[in-house]
Amino acid sequence: MPDTTVMVEGGEMRIAVLSGKGGTGKTFLSVNLAAAAKDAAYVDCDVEEPNGFLFLKPEIEKEESVEVAVPEIDESACDGCRSCVRFCRFNALAFLKGKPRVFPELCHSCGGCSLLCPKEAIRERKRAVGVIEHGRAGGVSFLSGTLNSGEATGVPIIRQMIREIPAAPVTVIDCPPGSSCSVMESIKGADFCLLVTEPTLFGLENLKLVLQLARTFHKPCAIVVNKATDSTKMMEAAAREFQIPIFARIPYDAELARASAQGNLAAGRETFRPIFLNLLETLKGSEEKEA
Known part of the structure; x- marks a missing residue:
């Protein structure tokens, strides 16, 4: 397989990936960013329905009770x-x-x-109330939490996972969908928030929710448009209105959908790898600008 890694220099960066609803592509973006970054950590905070393991296929080294x-x-x-x-x-x-x-x-x-x-x-x-799994998938340190059935909140699991994130140049935090307490706990220690959305009216309304949350916590953020078609005027207008940049556009593509359905990483494919490498470089530039 061709080399799919890029090194983000200048210290550690924690990137929280949010979406206003499930099915937007939050986990898809998170696992591919982690796979594309050298010496990365991936943290699956969607403790009610974790599925990052389906793509990264980690070797689990330890399981602990929360x-x-x-x-x-x-x-x-x-x-x-x-x-x-x-x-x-x-x-x-x-x-x-x-x-x-x-x-x-x-x-x-x-x-x-x-x-x-x-x-x-x-x-x-x-x-x-749940368990945390620790493992590795190539160069990616893997943490994933699972909430026991019937529990009211996953916050204790998320809080413990965030404390246990291993040192890495890039940490990708795959947040729960929506804007609940679990999402707030997931982004507290993040340096940057990527807001994943679809170019639809429904996607736009859900984007507003997570943007408001990120700004409440004073987090710098940017938009990633998933399932993007040739016409992205609605999202471009929203980005201008909200004064927030669009960092990446992931195309609405049958090959991408097929890879996801099969549990394969798009970052390992020559056609799509530049999307994630360029996004990491853009995040690196944003971090340096903030510093």
């Missing part, structure tokens, strides 16, 4: 004052039929209830 602290109440010590119930903003605690009740799936593990309890009737226990 645990959170949840309250456990000693009913013999509880006097029913309800201080904990009034404190909890997430409705993870209740007092039903004269007894305290904990809903662990709603708990955000803040620990406030145990601190407030005047009778010291609340202690914390660990509860598993």
